[in-house]
Amino acid sequence: MEDLLKRAYDATDFRNSGHRIIDLLAGQLGQSHEIEGCDAINHKSPERQLDYWKDDFNKPFIESPDTLFKNVINNSVNLHNPGYLAHQVSVPLPLTVLTAAVMSYMNNGMAVYEMGMAGNAIEKIVISHLTSKFGLGDDASGIVTSGGTLGNLTALLAARASVSNVWEDGANDSEKLAIMVSAEAHFSIDRAARIMGLGKNGIIKVPVNEKFQMRTEALEICYQNAVAAGLKIFCIIGCSCSTSTGAFDDLQAIADFAQQHQIWFHIDGAHGAPAIFSDKHKHLLNGADNADSIVLDFHKMMMAPSLSTAVLFKHQRHSAHTFSQEALYLYQDEQEYEWFNSGKYTFECTKPATILHTYAIMRHYGDELYRQNIDCLFGLAREFASLVKNRDGFELASEPQANIVCFRYRCGELTTAINKQVLQQLIAEGKFYIVSTSVKGQFYLRTSIMNPFTTIENLQLLLDKIKELACSLHLNPQLQH
Structure with a gap:
């Protein structure tokens, strides 16, 4: 019988496979910079995709992973293609393919220092760099966690811990805690609040203006109405930026309001906060x-791969108290602040060292790369919005503040139906991948320009294609009924 363990850990086989996969990815990368090189998406229905992989799973064992990797790539979205304009997911730097390999090989978790010696140290350095960029002060600290949803929940738990001892004593039914947030806030805020037991009544949604920013002039009345309803507001959240339209709230006005009422001020900057580099x-x-x-x-x-999120705190103690509990088999002194044992301050125990991606980017390219990326993508969004406004038949939802543009093709009473059909056909054809959103209750097409190799010519082609499809659909008698 073959010694599979020996073959599975063979260094020569690993080296040869590694060279081949890098060659494969480099070839894909070279093709992807041209919109005609390969499709942004090769869409299959969920049923067809499942059948494909069921068939693959039932085949004989593979001798080499090369074909498997090719099949995964061919059945996945190509974020490096200039026609990828869909979700707020980075086009990861090739450098991070290498950091991912190092992370996987080392497999050093970060909950305790001995398992994450390098990871905890470089995390502290990156966090310190970020708190300095935002001007949070010398007492600032923070952690890295897995995604914006966990990040927002972590911050809201810290906010609650600043006014309540529910972590130790349990929920108090007589204490009705609540947060204030923009009506345009990401769903993760709503989800975090519900996980915390606040319920829908504990989420006070502040209306937005015509630019989809929180109406800060309405904060006081919303606050007083909540207090009159027996709620205790402990946190207000500013969006930087909102997910649907890319709107940035007036953070200074929100900060002033928070200070006036002595409540926690949190910023959901999952997408837009890196604008600080520009x-x-x-x-x-x-x-x-x-x-x-x-x-x-x-x-x-x-430009790092998923998932990796920084949670920054103005005061170190807030990070330290959020998840305070005994775990003596891991930590000798649970109450002492120990930056090098990051498991004290996050949900994760076996926390992956995703910080290596960002540290490597900063060491190799510096902040200038972030500046160029922000300026490029935000600039493209403004140019695209100008194209939309000046193109006959198209309608812009609002002027973009970030790299998100919402628009549609006007077709009278058929506008919604035709734009929905256009979106389906675009995805089916595969050259462009965009998504949709609801703006003031209306269906709009939505682009997130994430790829710095997308050009204004690519975006012009997108509008050409949308108009071509819309005009064709407008003549379809089935859509008239």
């Missing part, structure tokens, strides 16, 4: 230095 766009974050906590995703605008 001299041209960091004004969008004016007031962030007054935040008690900030979340930003490395896997959105900072």
Whole structure:
């Protein structure tokens, strides 16, 4: 019988396979920079995709992973294609393919120092760099966790811990806690609040203006109405930026309101907070230095692979108290603040060292790369919005503040039906991958320009294609009924 363990850990086979997969990925990368090189998406229905992989799973064992990797690539979205304009997911740097390999090989978790010696140290350095960029002060700290949803939940738990001892004593039915947030806030805020037991009545949604920013002039009345209803507001959240339209809330006004009422000020900057690296766009974050906590995703605008999110705290103690509990087999002194044992401050125990991606980017390219990426993508969004406004038949939802543009093709009473059909056909054809959203209750097409190799010519082609499809559909008698 063959010694499979010996073959599975064979260094020569690993080296040869590694060279081949890098060659494969490099070939894909070269093709992807041209929109005609390969499709952005090769769409199959869920049933067809499942059947494909069922058939693959039932075949004889593979001698080499090469074909498997090719099949995965061919059945996945190609984020490196200029026609990828869909979700807020980074086009990861090739460098991070290498850091991912090192991470997987080392497999050093970060909960305790001995298992994550390098990881915990470089995490502290990156966090310190970020808190400095935001001007949070010398007492600031933070952690890295797996995604914006966990990041926002971590920050909200810290906010609650600043006014309540529910972590130790359990929920108090007589204490009705609540948060205030923009009506345009990401669903992860709503989810976090519900996980915390606040319920839908504990989420006070502040209306937005015509630019989809929180109406800060309405904060006081929303606050007083909540207090009159017996709620205790313990946190207010600013969006930087909103997911649907890319709107940045007025953080300075929110900070002033939070200070006036002595409540926690949190910024959900998962997508837009890296604008802090751009001299041209960091004004969008004016007031962030007054935040008690900030979340930003490395896997959105900072070109790292998923999932990796920084949670920044203005005061170290807030990070330390959030998950305080005994785990003597891991930590000798649970109450002492130990930055090098990051498991004390996150949900994860076996926390992956995803910080290596961002540290390597910073060491290799510096902040200038982030500046160029932000300026490029935000600039493309403004150019695209201008194209939409000046193109006959198209309608822009709002002027973009970030790299998100919402628009549609106007077709009278058939506008919604035709735009939905256009979206389906675009995805089926595969050259472009965009998504949709609801703006003021209306269906709009939505692009997130994440790829710095997308050009204004590519975006012009997208509008050409949408108009071609829309005009064709408009003549379809089935859509008239």
